Amino acid sequence: MMQVLVVGAGPSGLALALLLAKAGIKTTLLDAAPKLDDRPRAAHYAPSAIRVLKAAGVLEDVRSAGLIPNHMTWRKVDGSVITSIKDVAQPSSPDALTVLPLNMLGEVLLRHCEENSNVTVLWNKKVMDVGSDEKGAWAVVEVEGGKEERWTADYICGCDGANSQVRKSLFGNEFPGKTWDAQIIATNVYYPLDKFGYDDINFIIDNEDYYMAAKITQDGLWRVSYGEDTRLTPEEVVAHQPAKYERMLPGNPKPGDYKLLNVGPYRIHQRMAPAFRVGRIMLAADAAHLCNPFGGLGLTGGLVDVGNLAECLVGMEKGWADDSILTKYDEIRRQKYQEVINPISSDNFLRVSATDPSQALVKDQFLMMVEKARTDKATREELDQGVFAVCHDFTQYYTKAGREASAAARL
Numbered sequence: 001m002m003q004v005l006v007v008g009a010g011p012s013g014l015a016l017a018l019l020l021a022k023a024g025i026k027t028t029l030l031d032a033a034p035k036l037d038d039r040p041r042a043a044h045y046a047p048s049a050i051r052v053l054k055a056a057g058v059l060e061d062v063r064s065a066g067l068i069p070n071h072m073t074w075r076k077v078d079g080s081v082i083t084s085i086k087d088v089a090q091p092s093s094p095d096a097l098t099v100l101p102l103n104m105l106g107e108v109l110l111r112h113c114e115e116n117s118n119v120t121v122l123w124n125k126k127v128m129d130v131g132s133d134e135k136g137a138w139a140v141v142e143v144e145g146g147k148e149e150r151w152t153a154d155y156i157c158g159c160d161g162a163n164s165q166v167r168k169s170l171f172g173n174e175f176p177g178k179t180w181d182a183q184i185i186a187t188n189v190y191y192p193l194d195k196f197g198y199d200d201i202n203f204i205i206d207n208e209d210y211y212m213a214a215k216i217t218q219d220g221l222w223r224v225s226y227g228e229d230t231r232l233t234p235e236e237v238v239a240h241q242p243a244k245y246e247r248m249l250p251g252n253p254k255p256g257d258y259k260l261l262n263v264g265p266y267r268i269h270q271r272m273a274p275a276f277r278v279g280r281i282m283l284a285a286d287a288a289h290l291c292n293p294f295g296g297l298g299l300t301g302g303l304v305d306v307g308n309l310a311e312c313l314v315g316m317e318k319g320w321a322d323d324s325i326l327t328k329y330d331e332i333r334r335q336k337y338q339e340v341i342n343p344i345s346s347d348n349f350l351r352v353s354a355t356d357p358s359q360a361l362v363k364d365q366f367l368m369m370v371e372k373a374r375t376d377k378a379t380r381e382e383l384d385q386g387v388f389a390v391c392h393d394f395t396q397y398y399t400k401a402g403r404e405a406s407a408a409a410r411l
């Protein structure tokens with residue numbers, strides 16, 4: 001039976017372990033931290049990622065803890081509507097876009113891993129180096145007290161996030177792409193934006209005060225993510241937040257008018273590793289590629305990666321595919337980043353931060369399409385189907401018997 005080592009017990013690593021466990025593959029996750037990361041990051045998972053969460057067996061729990069948003073609206077900073085996608089989540093679809101803060105998603109995934117005898121999650125295990133040859137793969141791990149351990153497996157999957165040590169062991173500091181000249185401040189706040197007419201997802205287009213405001217929990221917590229000058233230190237960002245809120249949010253709230261839970265500054269990047277496979281070591285999610293958070297393609301793309309990686313490893317375990325399917329994984333997932341995730345997420349950021357809002361409906365092709373979709377069914381269908389462009393079915397590379405067995409399992 002194949003043994004897989006996953007580096008990183010973040011959402012992508014945990015989801016991968018559950019997908020492999022379903023096929024009987026034993027997976028050990030090693031994480032450097034003492035517990036789940038609870039910083040305010042992802043919250044929105046597109047239908048392509050929802051399919052992966054469903055395959056991992058966690059969707060019911062994600063849905064009962066989370067919410068399905070109503071409309072997605074682009075606005076000027078005075079709150080007036082530019083255009084809108086009604087019922088953006090396609091609520092009647094089984095793949096409906098779902099919202100759940102990352103820390104809560106992590107808790108659901110971890111609980112399922114802990115209940116699964118094929119998955120072992122180990123904390124305080126910092127991977128320092130990885131390598132592989134034709135017989136197997138290994139990881140050098142620093143444990144508490146500074147001691148080193150050597151772990152072996154048939155394959156290693158690097159799901160260890162943006163600063164991935166697995167990626168660095170393979171490519172040093174090579175991580176081609178760019179860093180935007182902006183920092184994004186992700187805040188979680190109780191402030192009833194819906195009372196001011198805001199929908200569940202709002203993008204405010206403004207060269208100075210651009211932001212995204214979205215409802216992220218059933219009890220009315222909102223994520224407000226806005227841009228700041230990169231010269232501000234984390235302390236200056238925190239000190240500036242009340243003035244920024246008062247200027248840009250409807251109702252011009254002062255600190256006593258809202259309950260602020262988190263303020264998290266992030267530099268934002270568009271970067272992709274030179275390859276997603278070297279020998280018996282693969283990269284997935286943030287370890288493999290990064291994008292800015294506008295449009296929620298980061299973890300969505302990462303979950304689609306691990307869904308595909310699981311298809312490859314399960315196919316190999318069952319004898320339906322040989323090792324060359326992992327080279328396909330490398331080729332196709334990099335292509336999806338270059339052709340879908342990178343251009344769309346870059347456009348999403350430029351749309352809010354560098355577009356003249358008064359010209360948006362005549363100059364921005366995407367918003368022109370959104371406007372058309374309000375009355376034209378075929379355009380709306382095109383928009384709805386567009387969210388699956390990041391997907392790829394790796395079972396098509398299985399043997400005939402494998403294709404039939406996986407198609408039957410999907411029914």
Ligand SMILES: Cc1cc2nc3c(=O)[nH]c(=O)nc-3n(C[C@H](O)[C@H](O)[C@H](O)COP(=O)(O)OP(=O)(O)OC[C@H]3O[C@@H](n4cnc5c(N)ncnc54)[C@H](O)[C@@H]3O)c2cc1C
Binds near residue numbers: 041102128166186295
């Ligand atoms: C403000 C913001 C908002 C976002 N919103 C969205 C959104 O709405 N939708 C969306 O899809 N994406 C969003 N994203 C992106 C999303 O949060 C990330 O893509 C996602 O968290 C990446 O998951 P991961 O599992 O790859 O990595 P991580 O979540 O970073 O997990 C990596 C894990 O690896 C561990 N680790 C690191 N180094 C080592 C090591 N050497 N040894 C062992 N373990 C190690 C860490 O402790 C951690 O547990 C957002 C990001 C930001 C910053």
